[in-house]
Amino acid sequence: MLTGLVRVGTIYIPVKKVEVAAKWYKEKIGAVVSYIDSDKAIINFANLSFFLVKSKDESANFVDSNGIERFSITFEVDGLNALHNLHSDFKNNDIQVGDIEDRGHAGKNFVFADIDGNKFDVWSELSAKFKETFGENWRDKQ
Template identity: 60%
Template sequence: MSEKLLRVGTTYIPVTNVELSSEWYVNKLGAELSYIDEDKAILNLANQSIFLVKSNENQSSNFIDIYGQERFSLTFEVNGLNALEAVHKEFIEKEIRVGDIENRGHSGRNFVFYDLDDNKFDVWSELSPIFKEKYLI
């Protein structure tokens, strides 16, 4: 195969109320709304297109691993521990449900947070080297 996958362009997230959820992502996470209708909203967030898709209740992007632990399917990155701590504090101030900052035994630190529909996301204190190089961070 001479061609390869270059990047993740879009992530789809199930939500029960597209309008309310899009407002939450814009106001709480700083996403930019680029389109909305009754079935979906398209947001720009963290150099990616995020589709909030109207779904039935009790749907989420989470899954259960073989040990019975609920897992997230998406990790956001910030530039260092100070940035992670600042984002964590800001999320708490914005009344976003967040977990504690954790040491998971690898480089950096993490915490989890949840949206209005209990979609669970991760935040990691380490930017990928390729992203740093590309954006001169």
């Protein structure tokens, strides 16, 4: 019997300079750096571990069938106010951010990029499963 996948444990992000990228994530996003060497760093934020892996000229982005460069990860925040506040914080912290968008589904989104051009999405709708699992006091459990 298959038990199924339970959660995402680690996400790998290609970066050009590991130390520079780790510092950027720590200072700009508030990540905690738990390990670093010349080839990789392990950082933690958004209830996940991320490996920043030294690579050549690659990014985590991909081009869709319409030729549009896309992100591969969407982060969630708890509501429109949180989305607007984070968008403002990112802009004030000199993070490359796109406009807040209405994409025709619940909530709104914006895209931001890290120092290496890796794009990420932020959505204003915290998933029901997350709230169900961690309860309304999820902030206290971080």
